[in-house]
Amino acid sequence: IAIHVKSRTSPYPGTAIRRFHVIVSKVPWSVSFPDYKPISFTHSSVLAKPHWADIDLLALSKAQRPVLLFNQEDTVCKYNRKSYMGTYEVHDGLPINPKGRTGVIGRGTLGRFGPNHAADPIVTRWKRDRNGEVMKEYGKPVLEFIAIQRRDNQQWAIPGGMVEPGHQVSQTLLREFSEEALGELDKTEEERMELQAKVKELLKHGTEVYKGYVDDPRNTDNAWMETVAMNFHDDDGSVFAQLEDLLQAGDDAQGVRWQRIGSKISLFASHTAMLAKVAEIHKAAF
Ligand code: RP5
Ligand code: MG
Ligand code: MG
Structure with a gap:
């Protein structure tokens, strides 16, 4: 998975804020970059401290900061601060x-x-033509997955979605x-x-395809997305027909639709790379 492509793009999603420019060779911390002057940005909706947000460590002195239990299960905030990496x-x-x-x-x-932990359900089946034959590309069968169009950026x-405090990844996936994709909240x-x-029944057999970092456009030097992606596949198409x-x-x-899986389809964050694994x-x- 390509690292820090989306995580370096400007403007920062939903804002006019420009990131400090980092060329690809200067991404690793091991490469010295004395002129590195990242901008500081935390959205007001986060600073308002909704239930899904931490206290603002940047507003505290260095001595006051060790309040969040990093690299462990934070039992105070009931949040898993362990990284898959x-x-x-x-x-x-x-x-x-x-x-x-x-x-x-x-x-x-x-x-x-x-x-910031997320879970990604990749629901797949073979793409079929009108006669029910599996479609092929360069001799290989083509997959499709249930894709949604994000409201925040139309991608x-x-x-x-995000794993909420106290929730299991398996819960979040469903x-x-x-x-x-099914409009449950309406x-x-x-x-x-x-x-x-019904969903519990249909998405019974999942295979883990990816666990780790996501090159998400919201990432910063101090906060980043990680996910567990599980694939739920219907080989003969009868199950997901429901x-x-x-x-x-x-x-x-x-928006929601069955979307073919392929390298040329541009998707949000590093989702194309996760689908490459599924393919x-x-x-x-692919
Ligand atoms: C991505 O953001 C993850 O892969 C997941 O799909 C998504 C979770 O964030 P929201 O959809 O809740 O914004 O990094
Ligand atoms: Mg959601
Ligand atoms: Mg979401």
């Missing part, structure tokens, strides 16, 4: 992005210092899928219960 460094009480420079310090629009993406309580049971009438964009999604696992075209 191993131990990350903490300088002057601030966690350091293990993948290098981004041109921004603070959290941008991310709530957590250090890793197509995996219907992933919940985000139901909210973003339904009545009764319909929601029914939908949840999803067909249920597809409905919801919550932070404004590889199924020996599909």
Whole structure:
């Protein structure tokens, strides 16, 4: 997975803020960059300290900062601050992005210092023509996945979302899928219960395809996205046919559709790289 391409792009998502320019060779912390003067940015919605955000360490003195329990399960905040990439460094009480420079310090629009954990459900089936034959490209079968169009930037993406405090990744996978691709939040309580049971049944067999860093445009030097991506695949198309009438964009999604998987399709964050792994696992075209 390409590191810090989206994490270095300007403007910072949803703002006019320009990151301090970091050329690719200067991304690793091991490369000296004495002129590096990242800008400091934490969005006001994060500073307002909603339940999904940490206290602002940058507003505290260095001596006051060691309040968040980094590199461990933070039992005070009930948040997992462990990284899938191993131990990350903490300088002057601030966690350091293990993948290098981004041109921004603070959290941008991310709530957590250090890793911000997400889960990405990749729901796939073979792409078929009108006669039900699996379509091929350069002799290899073509996969498609359920994609959502993000409301924040109109980009197509995996219907992933943030792991909430105290939640399991397995819960988040199903919940985000139901909210973003099946419009769960727009339904009545009764319909929601029914939908949840159905989703649980349909997305029973998941295979982990990726666990780690996400090159997300919101990343900063002190806050970054990590995810667990699970693939739910329907080999003969009969199971996910039941999803067909249920597809409905919801919550932070404004569109939903079956989208072919391929290297030329541009998607949000490093989602294309995750789908490359899915294609590889199924020996599909990419
Ligand atoms: C990406 O952001 C993850 O891969 C996941 O798809 C997504 C989670 O953030 P939100 O959709 O909640 O904004 O880095
Ligand atoms: Mg969501
Ligand atoms: Mg989401």
